[in-house]
Structure formats: C-alpha cells, structure tokens
Amino acid sequence: MNNIYWIGPRQSDIDNTNFKFAGSITIYGSNINGNTAYCSIANKRINHNVDNDDCNRFFSEKLKEICHNDPKSQFLFYNFSYAYEFDDEIQKHVIGLNPYNIIDMLADKIRCRTILNNIVETVPFITLKGSECSFSNLCKYFCGYTEFVIQKKHSSGGEGTYIINSNSDVIKLNVFDEYMISPYIKDSISLNVHIAIINNKTIVFPPSIQIITEQDGRLLYHGADFICYQQISEKIKNEIKNLSTKIGDFVCKRGYKGVLGIDFLLNNETIYFMEINPRFQASSQLVNRGLLESNQSSLFEIHLQSFDLFPIRAISDFDVLYSNYVFSTNNITKTRLKKIINSYEIEKFQADGYDIDCITPFEKNSYLCRCIFKQSICCININNKFTLHPNLFVEKIAYNLFNKLNNKKEYIKFALLNHGVTLTKAALTYSRKQGTIREAVFDAIDITIFNNISVNVPIKCKFVSFSPFTIDFIDNEYTLYWDDIRICTVSISFLPNNLINKKTLSGVPYDSIINLANDRIRINPAPICVYKLENESCQFCNLPTINDKYNINDIYEVIDYCLEYVDFRHFLIGGGTYSKDGGWNIILNITKYIRSKCNKDIYLMSIPPKELSILDKLKDAGITEVAFNLEMFDRNLAQNIMPGKGCIGLNQYLLAFRHSIKLWGNTGCVRSLLIYGFDTDDTFLSGIEQLCQLGVEPIISIFRPLENTELSYLNPPPTSDILKIYQKCQDIVQKHNLILGPDCPQCQNNTLSYTKIF
Numbered sequence: 001m002n003n004i005y006w007i008g009p010r011q012s013d014i015d016n017t018n019f020k021f022a023g024s025i026t027i028y029g030s031n032i033n034g035n036t037a038y039c040s041i042a043n044k045r046i047n048h049n050v051d052n053d054d055c056n057r058f059f060s061e062k063l064k065e066i067c068h069n070d071p072k073s074q075f076l077f078y079n080f081s082y083a084y085e086f087d088d089e090i091q092k093h094v095i096g097l098n099p100y101n102i103i104d105m106l107a108d109k110i111r112c113r114t115i116l117n118n119i120v121e122t123v124p125f126i127t128l129k130g131s132e133c134s135f136s137n138l139c140k141y142f143c144g145y146t147e148f149v150i151q152k153k154h155s156s157g158g159e160g161t162y163i164i165n166s167n168s169d170v171i172k173l174n175v176f177d178e179y180m181i182s183p184y185i186k187d188s189i190s191l192n193v194h195i196a197i198i199n200n201k202t203i204v205f206p207p208s209i210q211i212i213t214e215q216d217g218r219l220l221y222h223g224a225d226f227i228c229y230q231q232i233s234e235k236i237k238n239e240i241k242n243l244s245t246k247i248g249d250f251v252c253k254r255g256y257k258g259v260l261g262i263d264f265l266l267n268n269e270t271i272y273f274m275e276i277n278p279r280f281q282a283s284s285q286l287v288n289r290g291l292l293e294s295n296q297s298s299l300f301e302i303h304l305q306s307f308d309l310f311p312i313r314a315i316s317d318f319d320v321l322y323s324n325y326v327f328s329t330n331n332i333t334k335t336r337l338k339k340i341i342n343s344y345e346i347e348k349f350q351a352d353g354y355d356i357d358c359i360t361p362f363e364k365n366s367y368l369c370r371c372i373f374k375q376s377i378c379c380i381n382i383n384n385k386f387t388l389h390p391n392l393f394v395e396k397i398a399y400n401l402f403n404k405l406n407n408k409k410e411y412i413k414f415a416l417l418n419h420g421v422t423l424t425k426a427a428l429t430y431s432r433k434q435g436t437i438r439e440a441v442f443d444a445i446d447i448t449i450f451n452n453i454s455v456n457v458p459i460k461c462k463f464v465s466f467s468p469f470t471i472d473f474i475d476n477e478y479t480l481y482w483d484d485i486r487i488c489t490v491s492i493s494f495l496p497n498n499l500i501n502k503k504t505l506s507g508v509p510y511d512s513i514i515n516l517a518n519d520r521i522r523i524n525p526a527p528i529c530v531y532k533l534e535n536e537s538c539q540f541c542n543l544p545t546i547n548d549k550y551n552i553n554d555i556y557e558v559i560d561y562c563l564e565y566v567d568f569r570h571f572l573i574g575g576g577t578y579s580k581d582g583g584w585n586i587i588l589n590i591t592k593y594i595r596s597k598c599n600k601d602i603y604l605m606s607i608p609p610k611e612l613s614i615l616d617k618l619k620d621a622g623i624t625e626v627a628f629n630l631e632m633f634d635r636n637l638a639q640n641i642m643p644g645k646g647c648i649g650l651n652q653y654l655l656a657f658r659h660s661i662k663l664w665g666n667t668g669c670v671r672s673l674l675i676y677g678f679d680t681d682d683t684f685l686s687g688i689e690q691l692c693q694l695g696v697e698p699i700i701s702i703f704r705p706l707e708n709t710e711l712s713y714l715n716p717p718p719t720s721d722i723l724k725i726y727q728k729c730q731d732i733v734q735k736h737n738l739i740l741g742p743d744c745p746q747c748q749n750n751t752l753s754y755t756k757i758f
Contacts, residue, residue, distance in 0.1 A: 004022055010028045016292055022070075028354070029352055047366050048366075049159035063075065077279075081107050084103070096304050102278075106260070112276050123185065123273070130175045147183070148182065189380065190210040192283060193205065196303065197258060205287050223377070228377075247276070259302065280299065286320050296316065325371055332368065345373070382677075387717070424472045429473075434492075461705065478490040521562050524575040525574075526576045528576065537642075541709060543576050555590060559594060569746070570602070571601070572603045573603070577644075587604065610652060615660055616663065624664075625664065630674055632674070641711070661696070668739065674698060675703050677716060688729050693736065700725075725752075
C-alpha cells in the first residue's frame with residue numbers, strides 16, 4: 001500500500017520507520033518529500049495544541065484535493081479524534097479508525113478517569129464547574145494540599161492543564177464548563193506507555209519518562225526519555241506492564257483496536273493512572289526507531305494490522321535507547337538553539353520546517369523543533385527525584401541571574417559551575433597563541449570573571465555544548481556571554497611554560513604529583529587513592545586508577561622546583577587517600593619538608609585520624625588548616641556512594657573536628673566539605689547547622705557528574721535549587737559568625753561561596 005497519507009502535527013513523526021507513506025499533510029513540515037505543511041505555507045508557527053480554524057480549513061482543503069486527485073487514497077491520522085471533525089467525503093478515506101463513541105470516551109479526561117477509577121488506582125480527583133474553582137474552595141476538598149491541577153476534559157500537550165495555588169493569577173475558566181481537579185503531587189514522575197490491541201490481545205511497548213515542565217502556571221510536555229526509564233526499579237516496571245495490560249484488556253472489551261498511549265504518575269512507590277491518549281503520540285517516533293532497529297513493523301503498520309489491513313507479524317521484545325526534547329517559543333532562544341543544532345551531542349535535529357535564520361511570526365508555546373539523543377537527558381537522582389539536565393531548560397533561571405546582577409555577581413559564578421561554558425573558534429584560536437590552557441580538576445578550566453571571582457568552569461561534562469554561556473574573543477579580549485547578553489570580560493588561566501611536560505629526574509611527570517590551581521599547589525601523597533586500588537572508590541570521583549609511580553624523593557624534587565620557579569601562595573596536601581590508616585607518616589614528612597623550606601601556608605585535606613594525637617603532630621609539623629570532608633551528612637547514603645570512605649563513622653569525624661578546633665581555633669581553619677546534590681535539602685541544611693555549631697567552616701561543592709565515573713548518568717542539581725540552598729546556608733553560617741569556605745578567594749573557584757574583594 002503506497003497510497004496512504006499521513007495526517008498529523010509534524011512531518012518528523014514519520015521519520016525512523018520502514019513504513020512508506022505516499023505523502024503527508026502536517027502542521028509543521030518542510031514542504032518537500034511529499035509533505036504539505038500549514039506553517040510553512042502560512043509562514044508562521046502556531047500552537048498546535050490550541051484549536052485553529054484557519055489550520056482546520058487548510059487540512060480540509062488539502063485532504064479534498066488528494067481525494068479528487070487520487071480516489072484510492074487513504075488517510076492515517078495521528079489523532080484519531082481529529083478525523084471525526086471532517087465531512088463524509090474525507091472520512092470515507094480514513095483507515096485505522098475506531099468508532100467515535102469509544103474514542104470520545106477515552107479522550108475525555110473526566111469520563112475516562114471516572115470509569116478507570118473502578119479498575120486501577122487513579123490520582124484523586126473531583127469535578128467542578130469553572131465558577132467553583134476558586135483556590136479557597138479547592139482547599140476544602142483536598143485537606144493538606146496547597147496546590148492543585150485543573151484540567152479541561154479535552155486537551156493535549158498540557159495546554160489545558162493549569163496549576164493553581166495561593167499566588168496564582170486568575171485562570172480564565174468558562175464558568176459553566178466542567179473541569180477535573182486533583183491535588184498537585186510534587187516530585188512525581190510522569191510515565192507514558194504505548195500499547196496496541198491486536199486480535200483481542202494487549203501488547204505493551206517499552207515505556208518512557210515524560211518531560212513535563214512548569215511554565216506560566218501550566219504543565220507542558222517537552223519530550224520523552226526511554227533510557228532514563230531503565231533507572232526505575234524492576235518492581236515498578238513490572239507493575240507498569242501489568243497495569244498497562246489490565247487497561248488494554250479493558251479498552252479491548254469496549255471494542256478498541258490498535259495503538260494508544262497511557263499516562264501514569266509515579267509518586268514514591270505508588271503508581272496512579274492519569275489518562276488515555278487514543279492516538280499516536282509525540283514519542284511514537286522513538287518507539288518506531290526501536291522497532292526499526294530490531295527489524296520489526298512500525299507502530300503505523302501494527303495499528304493497521306489490528307484492522308486487518310496488513311498481515312499480523314509477531315512482535316518480539318526490543319529496547320528504545322533514545323530520548324528527545326521539544327523546543328518551543330517559550331523555552332529556547334535563537335542563539336542557544338543555533339548552538340544546540342551544531343552540537344556533537346545530538347543524534348538528530350528535526351526542524352519540521354523551522355528556519356532559524358528566518359523571522360517567522362509565532363504564537364505563544366508554539367512548537368519549533370526537536371532533538372533526538374542517544375543518551376538520557378533526564379535522571380532519577382539518589383533521592384528518587386526526577387530532574388532534567390539544567391542545560392536543556394535554562395530560561396527559567398535567567399531572571400535570577402540578570403535582574404539581580406548588580407549585587408549578586410556570585411549567581412553568575414554558581415551558574416557557570418553548573419552549566420559550564422563553550423569557547424568560540426575565535427577564543428580557542430587566540431588561546432592557542434597564548435599557550436596551553438591549564439586543565440583544572442573536575443573536567444574544567446579555571447577562569448576569572450568580574451576581575452576577581454575565580455571559577456572552575458566545566459568544559460567537558462555532559463551537555464556542556466548546550467550551555468547558555470559562551471566565551472568569545474572580541475576586541476582583543478575574552479568576553480563572557482549568556483546567549484547574546486554580554487556579562488563581563490574574562491581571563492583564562494594558562495599553565496606556566498616551565499611546567500609543560502615537566503618531569504622529575506626519575507621520569508615522573510610533574511602533573512602526576514601536583515596540580516596547580518590558581519594560587520595553590522596541590523600535592524598528591526598517593527599516586528593512586530587506596531579506595532581506587534581496592535575497588536571501594538567514591539562513585540563520583542574521577543581520580544585515576546592508573547598513574548606513574550613515585551616516591552617521597554620525587555615529591556621533594558617537585559616542591560623544590562615549584563618554590564623556586566612557580567608563583568603560588570600556599571600548599572594543599574590531598575587528592576586521594578594514601579592508605580586506610582591515613583598515611584600520616586608520608587603526610588608528616590611532606591609537611592616537615594615544606595616547612596623546612598618556606599613559611600607558606602599548608603592546608604591538609606584528608607580522612608579524619610582515628611588517633612587524635614596525630615592532629616597534634618600535624619599542627620607541630622606546620623599544618624595551618626585542615627579539612628575532613630564528610631561529603632554527605634547522611635552516612636547510610638555515604639556508605640552506598642562511597643563504599644570505602646563512607647564507612648568512616650560520623651563519630652570519628654566529630655571527634656577530629658572537636659580536637660582540631662582546640663588546635664586551630666573556630667575561625668575557619670577547620671573545615672568540612674559537603675556535596676550538594678545527594679542529601680535531601682533538610683539533611684543538607686541540618687549538616688551545615690551542626691558543622692557551624694562545632695565551629696567548623698562548611699564548604700559546599702555542587703555535584704558534577706564526571707565522565708568515566710559510576711554516577712556519570714546522573715544530572716547536576718537544578719540551578720534554581722542551588723541559588724536557593726546558597727541563601728539558606730548563608731543565613732546559617734552568618735548566624736554562627738562563619739562563612740561558607742574556604743577563606744581563600746582563589747580556592748573558592750569550585751565551591752558555593754563568595755568573598756567580596758574590593
């Protein structure tokens with residue numbers, strides 16, 4: 001059959017399939033390869049989730065043209081309900097169409113949930129007239145909730161789904177229409193499943209996590225992640241499959257045939273049924289990719305098989321190893337979209353007729369384009385919270401960054417830590433003329449913004465190529481931009497020429513022993529961390545598992561050279577644990593050697609010693625500052641993520657803190673680092689409070705998923721959360737007359753801290 005025409009929203013919906021259409025009539029498309037697209041002809045982008053009379057007339061005219069030119073033409077609709085909006089002349093050409101009463105019942109969110117409520121657990125809901133949907137009235141129906149979701153009975157893409165709370169603007173509801181109201185269950189995960197009913201049997205396809213973002217009081221659909229779904233427990237996966245089969249069997253008994261979608265909501269271990277989509281879906285193209293790669297029929301053919309239009313073929317298990325993200329007029333700027341289109345991190349860009357270089361009128365929330373990825377763009381973090389990678393939805397934080405820029409320059413620093421930066425070709429070309437950019441820890445480089453704020457900014461981490469930040473070289477200076485907004489001039493740190501490829505007399509590269517970071521030389525006592533050697537390493541750590549062997553004499557040689565030929569202010573001893581007992585002898589020897597050569601400050605970062613007398617020896621040897629990094633305050637969590645170091649009990653830390661305070665005082669020379677992104681916010685803030693009560697200066701590092709680590713699949717925390725936690729931590733430390741450390745402004749380059757320098 002090559003006389004079947006695709007009728008749907010996007011031309012790209014029929015990509016990635018071996019099913020051959022005679023042509024396509026779509027809202028968005030290229031107008032080539034047999035496509036006729038409304039937006040390309042009308043030269044505008046509309047919101048396809050809002051009814052448009054002009055677009056409907058366009059479809060009617062084009063479909064009738066096909067009917068007249070090809071009397072044997074057949075139409076397969078993306079949205080089966082939409083097919084019933086056309087007259088008999090067109091409808092008699094439609095194939096794969098279920099009876100109207102079945103489609104209408106399933107598409108009606110209120111009727112469908114009311115009926116399914118007797119079969120599966122649904123999100124709690126009531127129905128009210130628009131005139132009854134005041135915030136105060138809703139609070140009476142759902143005690144304990146302060147936010148609610150209001151839905152129209154017919155809508156898609158989230159366009160008819162509203163969030164209402166005490167701060168909401170008045171939502172324009174028709175006073176006589178009926179609406180479905182549910183409590184807003186935050187921190188839930190939206191799941192979607194394709195199923196097909198063939199020969200009275202339900203086939204369940206690989207599910208996905210739906211990307212739903214809150215914008216302007218609405219919950220809008222922005223993509224799907226099939227890879228991230230694999231992070232869900234096997235128990236939940238099995239339950240989703242069983243519930244999908246149960247719902248499929250129910251609609252089968254009602255007479256439904258073919259493909260449809262089911263939405264669920266996962267809240268902790270509870271699965272709620274949400275709604276049925278009696279149609280193909282925006283994520284169907286990714287399922288089609290999985291089917292194509294496993295040499296199976298597409299969803300289109302499977303749907304038509306159920307109507308006996310194609311021979312039925314058995315469907316075997318397959319995987320969908322893709323995700324996609326939808327860009328619309330409310331979640332992307334042209335500058336950043338150009339950046340994304342050229343990124344090496346996307347698998348496929350689907351323009352659907354959108355020309356980024358053309359000035360095209362558009363409606364609010366209009367679809368622009370989408371990208372397909374071969375990696376997850378979402379994750380379920382350690383605390384079972386769903387997050388989208390921050391570089392895929394950055395516009396939400398722009399207000400906080402730029403409206404408060406004059407007195408909140410640290411916000412730019414924190415955003416850089418989280419989003420990373422790209423360098424333009426001009427910046428890279430000039431930097432090569434200057435020398436070798438100094439590679440910093442954590443897949444980053446060190447830069448300085450606003451003349452005095454040091455930032456360890458990632459350049460290699462996942463989706464850095466999507467970052468809104470760019471460093472360009474213009475008018476003989478490096479300049480930092482957020483999209484097209486100029487922020488400030490930038491200086492980039494370069495490796496001193498005398499350290500490039502420098503080796504000890506025994507042939508050990510200097511960079512195996514030391515790391516130069518701004519005004520500090522870090523000495524690694526251990527070539528390889530003991531926890532790496534014993535397969536108990538911290539899952540977020542990218543320290544090497546293979547390194548050049550060196551001894552104490554190599555370390556002494558490097559110290560001597562740096563003291564004579566390298567400009568720096570102080571030493572840090574740390575970077576991996578020498579041995580499980582601490583390796584105190586080598587640390588003491590290094591300290592004594594440095595002290596015999598100079599009076600520079602020596603900062604020790606290590607595990608806390610079991611024997612407190614070690615601390616006295618360290619103080620006597622010349623250590624001026626110490627840090628025993630907890631990383632996570634929840635010690636059960638610490639043991640899971642740091643199977644070696646995490647087994648050190650909290651009491652051992654507390655004893656070391658208390659004794660260190662006696663030796664070095666409570667003014668900031670005793671510190672502990674916590675990583676934001678693992679503990680719950682309540683646990684994290686409690687940890688900050690307890691450290692401050694002891695007189696220990698807290699250091700906050702933002703979790704950064706690094707390449708080749710066990711936690712590389714996770715996402716960093718949302719930048720908006722980082723800004724909020726920073727303010728709360730600031731309030732705590734100020735109450736105790738402390739600061740968020742470390743004290744040294746240059747060493748704050750990778751921490752959530754800021755010291756004003758005048």
